[in-house]
Amino acid sequence: xxxxxxxxxxxxxxxxxxxxxxxxxxxxxxxxxxxxxxxxxxxxxxxxxxxxxxxxxxxxxxxxxxxxxxxxxxxxxxxxxxxxxxxxxxxxxxxxxxxxxxxxxxxxxxxxxxxxxxxxxxxxxxxxxxxxxxxxxxxxxxxxxxxxxxxxxxxxxxxxxxxxxxxxxxxxxxxxxxxxxxxxxxxxxxxxxxxxxxxxxxxxxxxxxxxxxxxxxxxxxxxxxxxxxxxxxxxxxxxxxxxxxxxxxxxxxxxxxxxxxxxxxxxxxxxxxxxxxxxxxxxxxxxxxxxxxxxxxxxxxxxxxxxxxxxxxxxxxxxxxx
Amino acid sequence: xxxxxxxxxxxxxxxxxxxxxxxxxxxxxxxxxxxxxxxxxxxxxxxxxxxxxxxxxxxxxxxxxxxxxxxxxxxxxxxxxxxxxxxxxxxxxxxxxxxxxxxxxxxxxxxxxxxxxxxxxxxxxxxxxxxxxxxxxxxxxxxxxxxxxxxxxxxxxxxxxxxxxxxxxxxxxxxxxxxxxxxxxxxxxxxxxxxxxxxxxxxxxxxxxxxxxxxxxxxxxxxxxxxxxxxxxxxxxxxxxxxxxxxxxxxxxxxxxxxxxxxxxxxxxxxxxxxxxxxxxxxxxxxxxxxxxxxxxxxxxxxxxxxxxxxxxxxxxxxxxxxxxx
Numbered sequence: 001x002x003x004x005x006x007x008x009x010x011x012x013x014x015x016x017x018x019x020x021x022x023x024x025x026x027x028x029x030x031x032x033x034x035x036x037x038x039x040x041x042x043x044x045x046x047x048x049x050x051x052x053x054x055x056x057x058x059x060x061x062x063x064x065x066x067x068x069x070x071x072x073x074x075x076x077x078x079x080x081x082x083x084x085x086x087x088x089x090x091x092x093x094x095x096x097x098x099x100x101x102x103x104x105x106x107x108x109x110x111x112x113x114x115x116x117x118x119x120x121x122x123x124x125x126x127x128x129x130x131x132x133x134x135x136x137x138x139x140x141x142x143x144x145x146x147x148x149x150x151x152x153x154x155x156x157x158x159x160x161x162x163x164x165x166x167x168x169x170x171x172x173x174x175x176x177x178x179x180x181x182x183x184x185x186x187x188x189x190x191x192x193x194x195x196x197x198x199x200x201x202x203x204x205x206x207x208x209x210x211x212x213x214x215x216x217x218x219x220x221x222x223x224x225x226x227x228x229x230x231x232x233x234x235x236x237x238x239x240x241x242x243x244x245x246x247x248x249x250x251x252x253x254x255x256x257x258x259x260x261x262x263x264x265x266x267x268x269x270x271x272x273x274x275x276x277x278x279x280x281x282x283x284x285x286x287x288x289x290x291x292x293x294x295x296x297x298x299x300x301x302x303x304x305x306x307x308x309x310x311x312x313x314x315x316x317x318x319x320x321x322x
Numbered sequence: 323x324x325x326x327x328x329x330x331x332x333x334x335x336x337x338x339x340x341x342x343x344x345x346x347x348x349x350x351x352x353x354x355x356x357x358x359x360x361x362x363x364x365x366x367x368x369x370x371x372x373x374x375x376x377x378x379x380x381x382x383x384x385x386x387x388x389x390x391x392x393x394x395x396x397x398x399x400x401x402x403x404x405x406x407x408x409x410x411x412x413x414x415x416x417x418x419x420x421x422x423x424x425x426x427x428x429x430x431x432x433x434x435x436x437x438x439x440x441x442x443x444x445x446x447x448x449x450x451x452x453x454x455x456x457x458x459x460x461x462x463x464x465x466x467x468x469x470x471x472x473x474x475x476x477x478x479x480x481x482x483x484x485x486x487x488x489x490x491x492x493x494x495x496x497x498x499x500x501x502x503x504x505x506x507x508x509x510x511x512x513x514x515x516x517x518x519x520x521x522x523x524x525x526x527x528x529x530x531x532x533x534x535x536x537x538x539x540x541x542x543x544x545x546x547x548x549x550x551x552x553x554x555x556x557x558x559x560x561x562x563x564x565x566x567x568x569x570x571x572x573x574x575x576x577x578x579x580x581x582x583x584x585x586x587x588x589x590x591x592x593x594x595x596x597x598x599x600x601x602x603x604x605x606x607x608x609x610x611x612x613x614x615x616x617x618x619x620x621x622x623x624x625x626x627x628x629x630x631x632x633x634x635x636x637x638x639x640x641x642x643x644x645x646x647x648x
Contacts, residue, residue, distance in 0.1 A: 041501035185369040190572040190585040215574030256502040259531035268506030
């Protein structure tokens with residue numbers, strides 16, 4: 001049984017009579033101990049997927065199809081009480097802006113103690129000691145002082161470390177990190193990525209990282225899912241995705257990354273056009289076809305097949321052959 | 323040729339918050355000497371807290387300098403006539419493009435606002451022409467900021483910055499928050515404008531991968547001091563300052579085969595309020611010696627056009643990147 005299993009998940013947002021298909025038949029599995037990256041640009045559906053995993057969907061979202069199982073328990077049919085029990089020990093979240101994760105009027109220490117409410121056998125003093133040890137583990141040099149601070153008194157990097165510590169205090173089996181380093185400087189990004197990599201070995205839980213940054217994927221992920229237009233257009237081990245991308249979108253995305261272009265480029269490559277509008281009715285063909293340099297006539301009229309290229313390696317494209 | 327913008331030994335102090343009668347001044351930047359020529363792109367790089375945005379604000383006259391001289395086309399900014407000129411001849415792209423546009427002003431009115439303020443001639447077609455220059459359809463003029471994508475909002479702010487045909491454009495993280503596929507578009511646009519209009523461009527960024535492709539020269543700031551300057555290709559190929567080396571090594575690599583085992587620089591930039599003695603970077607520098615903690619290194623020439631503020635700059639450039647001194 002996989003730690004996380006998403007099968008054929010489809011989700012729509014409705015507002016003012018317009019229905020947007022944000023996720024379309026998304027399937028993925030995450031095994032214990034893996035770091036899985038979900039890469040995509042704005043509007044690809046990656047953050048919606050994160051919201052499903054955490055049960056933080058807005059009211060106008062409706063899941064039309066599929067299942068999300070954590071160790072076999074279907075999140076979507078679970079009553080709220082059960083979901084609440086799963087949140088924390090089952091799934092914990094690290095947000096892009098750690099300021100959102102903390103209450104601004106309570107100290108970090110108070111919040112880190114409160115987060116452990118499910119540990120009924122521990123006293124507050126025990127929980128504070130656990131919090132202090134966890135802060136030290138995520139690389140905060142003076143954890144006792146940090147416990148007394150308010151969130152705004154910490155730098156962005158320290159706040160993100162504290163948010164990761166908060167998530168780890170719940171000993172989650174699955175840690176979902178939504179753009180965990182986007183708000184940080186490169187030097188702090190490198191340190192946070194290093195920390196997440198170490199945590200994976202020490203804590204044996206799985207990590208799902210949602211990012212638009214291929215550098216983050218290259219540094220930390222074992223496997224990657226590339227999202228476009230609400231679908232997973234390619235999945236595979238990180239090395240295959242980087243060195244032998246099968247889907248034209250993945251190829252274009254990698255080609256655009258300035259870090260991957262040697263020397264000095266006279267002009268930086270771009271992907272002409274815009275991401276597809278996912279308003280219903282969504283066109284039948286491939287979502288990437290209007291921007292795809294290799295599109296065939298059938299790409300515009302027929303939905304692309306999912307071509308299996310190997311174990312846990314596939315691409316959603318007419319042009320790819322197994 | 324006189325530079326479009328020149329800084330000679332510039333220092334900037336800002337008042338510390340809190341004080342009322344005897345406001346304490348905090349030194350943010352000092353000893354900043356640099357210049358940008360017509361058609362040239364200078365990249366200012368450094369972590370948050372290094373002083374790059376403060377310097378940018380001073381460059382377009384939004385902050386007074388406390389010491390030294392900032393010159394625009396050979397005239398000091400302290401001269402009111404020069405400051406007036408600067409208002410029409412220098413422009414800034416702010417980091418948050420959407421935030422820099424009023425939510426209640428249409429795109430068309432936003433881009434011609436500088437013309438209105440300076441009583442320049444304009445007609446119905448002006449906004450459309452300006453939008454076309456940055457690759458937007460003239461119909462966009464009727465839109466409002468909330469209807470724009472991140473890349474479009476960025477283009478609108480470029481169009482507005484160009485309204486008065488500036489000689490200098492200061493761009494603060496012009497691609498922050500944009501998708502990679504759109505990032506290239508904005509950078510290509512800036513490169514075209516620089517070439518076609520002879521703009522002097524100051525590009526503030528902490529993304530070295532991007533800076534490598536679009537800048538001619540680079541100035542690395544740390545804790546309000548210039549630690550290294552020089553031609554971009556040379557600085558990035560053979561950085562002379564350990565901080566520059568660290569920034570390069572910290573850049574995440576998309577190739578999983580080139581993963582690093584440990585972060586290049588650890589810790590954080592120290593607080594300006596508690597500026598360390600000696601070299602500001604010594605507390606995080608893997609090569610720091612006793613001398614670094616006692617004696618402040620000055621920015622000194624290493625080769626034509628290259629300067630660095632490190633006691634061991636010569637040793638640094640002769641070492642391959644990331645090799646450690648025993």
